[in-house]
Amino acid sequence: MTLLAGFSHPWRDAQYAFRRILKAMSEPGVVVSLNHDSGWGGLSPSATAVVLTLMDRETPLWLDPALSQEALLTNLRFHTGVKLVEREAAAFALLPVSRELSLDGFAAGDEMAPENSVTLVLEVPALGGGRALRLTGPGIAEARMIAPQLPASVQDYLEQRPHPFPAGLDFIFTCGGTLMALPRTTHVEVC
Template sequence: MTLMTAFTLPVHDAQNHFRRLLKAMSEPGVIVNLNNTPEGWLPLNSATTSVLLTLSDQDTPAWFTPELSSETAQQNLRFHTGAPLAVKASLATFAVVNEQVTAKQLADFAQGEDVSPETSATVIVQVKSLSGGHMLRLTGPGILEERMIAPQISDVVLNALTERSHSFPLGCDFVFTCGERLLAIPRTTLVEVFDVRSR
């Protein structure tokens, strides 16, 4: 096994990154910079690695899209957090994907249940950039009126965000990562493709 670094100060860094993640989830679309991130467990970037280190434990199975499913990442996740690998996508608490994720894969992730919506999956999407993509308008809790974002996401992911198949409180939360930065779009957020002509 190739052992990679985790947090330099495990308790302090995990607490700090948890606060940053909480900010991202409570203020959808706000880009958050993570400080003191570990080196990414290739092919995972630093932000994805930090999210997994901060939130994973033995009760949170992780699933990786084939393009990100390296032995190094899987072994280090188990070593540092105790998190098991999900044997299938529907059992994942955290799903780590990139722009090659398919609509079927996204549909397979847990959407929660009426009596336990918290059992839905969190989908971590590695992107090339958090800007320069489709202009999206976000509205909902944590947003005063509206917030504009433009992460570079695939049409499959865009459709999953704008055409949610389940009504709140069901559905997946999304976290988009690039380098040491991230933004979140929780299932409470309404996402629309922005058309300047609507102004």
């Protein structure tokens, strides 16, 4: 069993990471840095910081099979006590970098309970250099341009938004020590 480090200063680092994640969620498309040096298993430092900050023993998590490595599972259990569930029951999902994935089966909430949707924490190769997207909506004064390198299924989902508002999936894109968020309230157009 290999235990890897969590936060160096748990309370201070978790508060800092929470504020940075909150900034990313409330200002869609803004890239934020997290003060975390190492990742667990196949997770980047920023994805690991998201796990340490937002997940605990009451958090239902779906883990992509590609990430189901003993080192990651051991650290998830030790540091967070998170419950691993099927994708339909997940509040969060951890997805690896550069993998074509299906978004089918994840909870999108509904008009009476949109908060019952999943937040997908998706590793991406880069937060720039991809297809240009124009964002509008809450937390964006006029418009914001982004170009993360996304799998085709995620790109299609963001363009088509198959779930009627206010339902939908929330995304946190992680890369290295940085992240960007796109909540379900953000309107996305391809440029």
